[in-house]
Amino acid sequence: MSDDEADPELLDFLRQHFQKTDLPPAKPETHVLEGAEYVYDNATDVALDSQSTRAAAAMIYEQMQKREYSTKTWSSHELHPKTKDESTVAFIFTIDLLNFSFWSEKDDEERFAIEYKGKRWTGYWSLVAALQRALDEEIPITSSDFWQNEEECTEELLKHVFRSSTEEEIPMFHERMACLREAGQVLYEKYESSFTKCIEVANRSAAALVNLLAEDFPCFNDVVSFENRKNVRFLKRAQICVADLWAAFNGEGFGEFEDIDKITMFADYRVPQMLNTLGCLWYNPSLANAIRQKRIIESGHTWEIQLRGCSIWCVELIRREILRNHPDAKVNAILIDFFLYDTMKEQELAGQEKIPHHRTRSIWY
Numbered sequence: 151m152s153d154d155e156a157d158p159e160l161l162d163f164l165r166q167h168f169q170k171t172d173l174p175p176a177k178p179e180t181h182v183l184e185g186a187e188y189v190y191d192n193a194t195d196v197a198l199d200s201q202s203t204r205a206a207a208a209m210i211y212e213q214m215q216k217r218e219y220s221t222k223t224w225s226s227h228e229l230h231p232k233t234k235d236e237s238t239v240a241f242i243f244t245i246d247l248l249n250f251s252f253w254s255e256k257d258d259e260e261r262f263a264i265e266y267k268g269k270r271w272t273g274y275w276s277l278v279a280a281l282q283r284a285l286d287e288e289i290p291i292t293s294s295d296f297w298q299n300e301e302e303c304t305e306e307l308l309k310h311v312f313r314s315s316t317e318e319e320i321p322m323f324h325e326r327m328a329c330l331r332e333a334g335q336v337l338y339e340k341y342e343s344s345f346t347k348c349i350e351v352a353n354r355s356a357a358a359l360v361n362l363l364a365e366d367f368p369c370f371n372d373v374v375s376f377e378n379r380k381n382v383r384f385l386k387r388a389q390i391c392v393a394d395l396w397a398a399f400n401g402e403g404f405g406e407f408e409d410i411d412k413i414t415m416f417a418d419y420r421v422p423q424m425l426n427t428l429g430c431l432w433y434n435p436s437l438a439n440a441i442r443q444k445r446i447i448e449s450g451h452t453w454e455i456q457l458r459g460c461s462i463w464c465v466e467l468i469r470r471e472i473l474r475n476h477p478d479a480k481v482n483a484i485l486i487d488f489f490l491y492d493t494m495k496e497q498e499l500a501g502q503e504k505i506p507h508h509r510t511r512s513i514w515y
């Protein structure tokens with residue numbers, strides 16, 4: 151039996167108990183999925199409905215087949231970069247440094263919005279539009295050297311980059327500026343001022359790149375305490391950063407990862423909303439009321455952690471159900487997640503949101 155076929159748990163046991171040096175190096179793991187399963191096993195306010203989850207798996211598979219959903223879908227979005235080069239790597243890193251908390255308490259007319267290419271963009275797309283607009287205006291917004299240069303990259307210039315077409319400014323502006331400064335510093339000190347160096351160091355392992363981001367960049371270290379576990383890792387922006395690279399480069403070049411299927415669903419506020427709308431996620435009445443009434447749920451609150459952990463686990467069950475029925479399906483948690491996010495956004499655009507998403511203000515998602 152080759153080392154690759156050997157039982158990973160047996161290998162771990164041998165490593166721990168016999169310190170044998172000739173064992174193959176341990177493969178990197180993010181431990182996100184086991185944390186999500188722990189939250190699911192101990193959740194008291196959020197539950198999964200197995201019948202709806204099975205039905206969702208069938209619908210998702212059928213729709214993904216019909217729409218030919220693949221990594222190529224990522225670049226097909228109007229605002230996403232199309233070139234397969236370092237500028238796209240830098241663009242993706244910048245997006246996923248800032249990819250959090252776009253929701254507003256104002257109505258659709260008054261909420262933060264970016265005008266770009268004759269359209270009005272909100273939510274995640276407002277961030278992408280703001281970055282594209284800045285690059286069109288010759289502002290090097292995706293350069294880590296620029297983020298570090300406090301003479302050039304002033305608060306005033308960043309306010310200009312994220313200027314809104316309404317009275318409301320981008321949520322958490324100062325937290326976003328701090329993320330850029332911090333990331334610029336870490337890249338300068340440890341990675342030759344380039345995210346492509348991080349990708350090189352991860353040596354084609356998605357899990358290693360996720361762990362590198364969580365360990366070296368504090369603003370990516372999305373970890374919570376729940377019940378008896380101190381270190382439940384959700385790592386949403388670290389994981390979606392790797393997933394965006396993989397999708398943008400169609401699994402080649404800077405997007406080539408031999409363990410990409412270790413990436414889980416990204417615990418944000420849209421996909422849980424979609425899973426709840428599909429009947430897969432069930433909330434206890436007080437939590438369901440809080441969400442319907444759009445009440446703020448504090449970051450780190452047990453409801454929020456249960457929502458996020460159970461969503462990750464639910465998408466894992468959907469993935470397993472699809473592969474059980476279609477063993478050759480080219481489906482992983484990333485593509486299922488992207489599909490659910492895009493579907494939720496289509497419903498929002500069509501004014502068909504049945505149940506609101508939860509409201510937590512945080513830099514983690």
Ligand SMILES: Nc1nc2c(c(CN[C@H]3C=C[C@H](O)[C@@H]3O)cn2[C@@H]2O[C@H](COP(=O)(O)O)[C@@H](O)[C@H]2O)c(=O)[nH]1
Nearest residue numbers: 249250251252253273274416418419420421488491515
């Ligand atoms: N789980 C998950 N969360 C995602 C995305 C995306 C966008 N990904 C693009 C890339 C490929 C896909 O096809 C999408 O086109 C943003 N978000 C998160 O949602 C929230 C923004 O929501 P709203 O304010 O309504 O736009 C915020 O937490 C943001 O971090 C995703 O894909 N999955």
